[in-house]
Amino acid sequence: xxxxxxxxxxxLVTASFYISRDLFAKPKGPxxxxxxxxxxxxxxxxxxDSSRYxxxxxxxxxxxxxxxxxxxxxxxxxxxxxxxxxxxxxxxxGHEFPGAHGLTLWNENxxxxxxxxDTEKHQVYKTTMDGKVLxxxxxxxxxxxxxxxxxxxxxxxxxxxxxxxxxxxxYGAQYVLHYDSKGKLLNFFGGRGEGTEHLDNAHGICVDYxxxxxxxxxxxxxxxxxxxxxxxxxxxxxISTPGACVCRPVIKGQYLYxxxxxSPNMDANASGFVTILDKDNKVVSNIGGTAPTYVNGALQPxxxxxKIFVHPHDVCVDSxxxxxxxxxASGKVYPYKLKRV
Numbered sequence: 001x002x003x004x005x006x007x008x009x010x011x012l013v014t015a016s017f018y019i020s021r022d023l024f025a026k027p028k029g030p031x032x033x034x035x036x037x038x039x040x041x042x043x044x045x046x047x048x049d050s051s052r053y054x055x056x057x058x059x060x061x062x063x064x065x066x067x068x069x070x071x072x073x074x075x076x077x078x079x080x081x082x083x084x085x086x087x088x089x090x091x092x093x094g095h096e097f098p099g100a101h102g103l104t105l106w107n108e109n110x111x112x113x114x115x116x117x118d119t120e121k122h123q124v125y126k127t128t129m130d131g132k133v134l135x136x137x138x139x140x141x142x143x144x145x146x147x148x149x150x151x152x153x154x155x156x157x158x159x160x161x162x163x164x165x166x167x168x169x170x171y172g173a174q175y176v177l178h179y180d181s182k183g184k185l186l187n188f189f190g191g192r193g194e195g196t197e198h199l200d201n202a203h204g205i206c207v208d209y210x211x212x213x214x215x216x217x218x219x220x221x222x223x224x225x226x227x228x229x230x231x232x233x234x235x236x237x238x239i240s241t242p243g244a245c246v247c248r249p250v251i252k253g254q255y256l257y258x259x260x261x262x263s264p265n266m267d268a269n270a271s272g273f274v275t276i277l278d279k280d281n282k283v284v285s286n287i288g289g290t291a292p293t294y295v296n297g298a299l300q301p302x303x304x305x306x307k308i309f310v311h312p313h314d315v316c317v318d319s320x321x322x323x324x325x326x327x328x329a330s331g332k333v334y335p336y337k338l339k340r341v
Contacts, residue, residue, distance in 0.1 A: 007258075032308065033341055037276045037285035038341050039323060041308055045087040045337035046071070046324070053078055053092060058326035058335055060103035060248070061316035064112055064129065069316060069324055071335055072103035072116065078132065079116075085318055087337070093131045097121070102204075102248075103314075108163065116160075117167070118153040124154050124167055137167065137183045145173060145191070155206045156248050157178020160212060160231060165192035168218060170203040176218060176233065179320065189233030190218065197235045199227070201266075205260075210279055217249045217256070221268055226256075226281075241280045243301035244289075252317035254279040259312035259325060260289065271304040272312040274325060274338075287323075287338060316322065329331040 014296035029040045054077040063069055068090060071081045078326035079094025099120025104111050106126075113134070116125045126135035139152035145154050155170030156277070158261040163181035176199070191201040208217045208228070215236060216229040226249055228237035250257045256277040263271045273289030283292035285297055288308045292299045310330035315323055323338040 001103075001210055032306065033276075033287045034285040034337070037287075039338035040341055042087075042337040042339065043333075046083060046107045046334035047079075047087075048081070048089055048334060050332070053081060053089065053224055053331055054178060057328045057336060058313065058330075058333070059328065060314040061324050061326050061335060062103055062105040062114075062118060063316055063318050064105060065107065067316065067319065069335075070103065070105070070114070071326060073095075074100045085320075085322070086269055088100060090130050091130075095101070097125075102154065102168075104157045104159065106159040107230040115157040115159070115165070117157060119153045119155065119171055122149040122152045122154070124157060124165075126165075137165070140177055140185050140188070142185055143175075143177070143188055144187070144320055145175065155202070156219075158205045158207050158216070160207060164335050166207075166216060167203045170201055170221075173203050174199040176202065176216070176229070178233070179291070189229065193207060196227070196238060203246075208249075208251055208256075210251065210254055217251075219248055219254055219258075220245055221245050221261070222248070222313070224265075225228070226258075237281075239277070240299060241275065241283070243303050244273075244275055247313055250315050250317060255284075255317075256321070257315045257317055258283065259296060259315050260302075260304075260312060261311050261328065263289065264301055268303075270307070270310045272309045272327075273304050273306075274303075274309070274315055274323065275302070 055073040069083045078092040082091040091273035099118040104115040124137040139149040154169035156168040165179040167177045174192040204219040226239040244260040247259040274287040276285040313328040
C-alpha cells in the first residue's frame with residue numbers, strides 16, 4: 001500500500017514538472033509585441049492549395065460560436081473560407097461577392113448570421129452561415145445625400161443590441177448609416193468634412209460594450225484615429241493613433257485590436273503592423289511596430305519597425321486570445337496566426 005502511494009506521488013511530481021516546463025518553455029521563434037501582449041508568428045497557418053482555394057485580398061475574419069475562423073476574400077471562386085484554429089479548411093462557399101470587404105458576425109437569439117459588405121456591388125447582405133442571402137441593403141437614396149448607387153461604397157457593419165444595423169460607407173460619402181433590423185433607414189451621421197464630427201475613410205465600425213452604455217467606435221483612417229459616437233450619432237471622443245492608418249476596431253474583452261494598413265500615412269507602401277489598446281484606449285502593444293511611447297500623456301507617432309506584414313487589413317481574436325491577421329494587396333497571402341506567449 002505504501003509503495004502504491006509512493007508511485008502515485010512520484011507520478012504527480014513528474015506531471016507537475018512537465019506542466020511547469022511547458023509553462024516556462026521558450027517560445028519557438030521571434031516574439032513580437034510589447035508589455036503583456038506578445039506573440040509568436042506562424043505565416044503558414046492558413047496556407048491552402050491556391051489552385052483549389054485561391055484568395056485575392058483577405059479582407060476580414062471572425063470566429064463563430066463553434067470556434068471556427070471565417071475568412072472573407074474578394075476571390076469569387078470562394079468568397080468564404082472556414083478554418084479550425086489549427087488551420088485546417090472545414091468549408092468554403094461564395095461566388096457572388098466580387099467586392100467582398102466587410103464581415104460581421106451577429107448572434108440573434110442563439111442563431112448566428114453574417115453581414116457582408118460589397119464595395120463593387122454597392123450593397124450590404126445578411127446571410128446564413130452557409131451563404132443564403134436573407135436581406136439586401138441597397139444604396140440609401142431615401143437619405144437625400146446619395147444621387148446614385150456608385151456613391152455608396154460600404155466597407156463595414158456592426159449590429160446594435162436591439163438588432164439595428166450600422167453601415168460605415170468608408171469608401172464612399174463617409175457617412176455612418178443607421179438601419180433597423182429589416183433594413184429601413186433611421187438615421188445617418190458623419191460624412192465627409194473638416195470638423196471632428198466628420199469622417200475621412202470611415203473604414204470600420206463596432207459597438208463598444210466596455211463602458212456602462214454601448215457606444216459606436218468608427219475608424220477615421222487617414223486622420224490616424226478612431227472616433228467614439230453615441231448610438232444616435234453624437235461625437236463623444238477622438239482616440240488618436242498617430243502614425244497608424246487603422247482599419248476596423250475589433251474589441252475582445254477589455255482590449256481594442258486593429259490592423260494598421262500603413263504607417264505613418266497612406267502613401268507609405270508595405271508599412272503595416274497590428275496595434276492593441278487597453279480599456280482606457282492607451283496603446284499597449286504594437287506587433288511589427290514601434291513600442292508605444294507616451295510623453296506628458298500624449299501618444300507619440302508610431303510606425304512599422306519589423307517587416308512581418310505588408311498591408312494588414314483585419315485582426316480576429318480567438319477565445320484563447322490568439323490573433324489571426326488578414327492582409328490586403330500583399331501577394332495573395334493567406335491569413336497569419338499570432339500565438340500569444
